Amino acid sequence: MHAFQKKGAIPLYTQVADWIREQIYDGTWNYGEQIVSENQLGEMLKISRGTIKKAIAQLCEEGLLTQVQGKGTFVTDDKISYPMGKGLLSFAESMKEQNIAYTTKVLEKRFEQANAHIAQKLHIAQGDTILYLKRVRYVNEEPVMLIENRINIQLCPGLEEVDFTTQSLFDAVERISGRKIKFSEARYAARTVGMERAPYLDVHESAPVLHLEQIVHLDNDDVIDFGNVWLKSNRYYLGMIYQR
Template sequence: MVKVDEFSNSGLLHVQAANWMREKVYSHEWAPDEQIPTEHELMDILQMSRGTVRRAIQALVDENLLTQIRGKGTFVTKTVFTHPTGSTLISFAESLKSQGVDFSTKVVLHEVVPADKLIAAKLFVPVGTPTLKMNRVRSVDGKPILYIESLINLSLFPGLENVNFDTETLFATIERMFGKKIGHSNARYAARVAGERARYLDVPEQSPVLHLEQQIFLTDNSSAEWSNVWLSANNYVVGTVLQRV
């Protein structure tokens, strides 16, 4: 049983209960794929009503920290994907494949647009340069895990707009079709809320997401792509290996 003084005297009870459960998940006291206590057990532990406990559980289900299986109970969501950062540039598709994860991609926006001032500055091209604007949702087991907004320099890749990116991946296509090699990227991560992109990730608008903005360059330093990637925060972790010199 949780001591009453472990909860603050202010704030909604279901929020406090959700915070307590969330900490159990984050600390791995409730391990991935493990069944959590039943509603009745949580009512006894927390000394809270069924309605309060249910609202707390639903909040964590909405965050994809918990998964409810009819007839079995509620479990800690086990799917967490790692995207490596460090000295080697690897795409998200390549990262998922390296982890043995099957995924699907759905293109939700695909159009050729002239580069405006912002796009031109990000891609280091003249204003008006043909640019492929392409937004994609990548899913695992039918659940969205990341949303990609890409702007691609078509002056380097004429005809790229005709490729079906529901089935093809960008880096592999560039290297196969055009004989050009991806060289390096400038990238930065930031914590955000999902906002208007929540509908693509199938999460509430106030859900936390990890935002990656990156510029991709070829080995000859030509600017190939400017992209913004929105990662479901409870599905993805970013990992790196650092050496002390």
């Protein structure tokens, strides 16, 4: 049995939350499975039910646990694979491969002037017009991905007319620009989501997210898109097979 420090500097519910996290991280409790009830946990750990409740609430905010009304508490199942090492797939193509249905909501679509940072990424001049696009993607009505695109609209005039609720960005770019998308430079990092983006993914501001920064090139090497994608943690993983 684990020894909790009832009089230590670390709140008891934080210690219990961490004990639960370890059960998951070390594989004793599996992703997607229901966990034992609050009463059982309290008895197992000799901890009051109020403290157990608080620990579980913290892990729900973090996204590691999910409570389902009338059913119980589950280890959140991160079963959506983000495509890696399969070449550059659009989100639509990747979800189709996995047989996962999704919907898209367009939150913003407007012209903006590029600041110095954006101008450098897109290889344009500061102050040049770009198309800014902000979308959220939902699976089973749960928001799983926030996407911000900054597009060099000079390379694709008319793109602003597209209804991105039903059309994929890559398809629309290829159709309107008459060019193919050739490659992208991607970098992934783990970050804290923060107050600004937490509401879009319906998580607490302290939740971890996978952040993808992507520079997308056309077949003449022009940069068409500087994308920032925020993937809900505990839903998405990056899957990859390495050959030696």
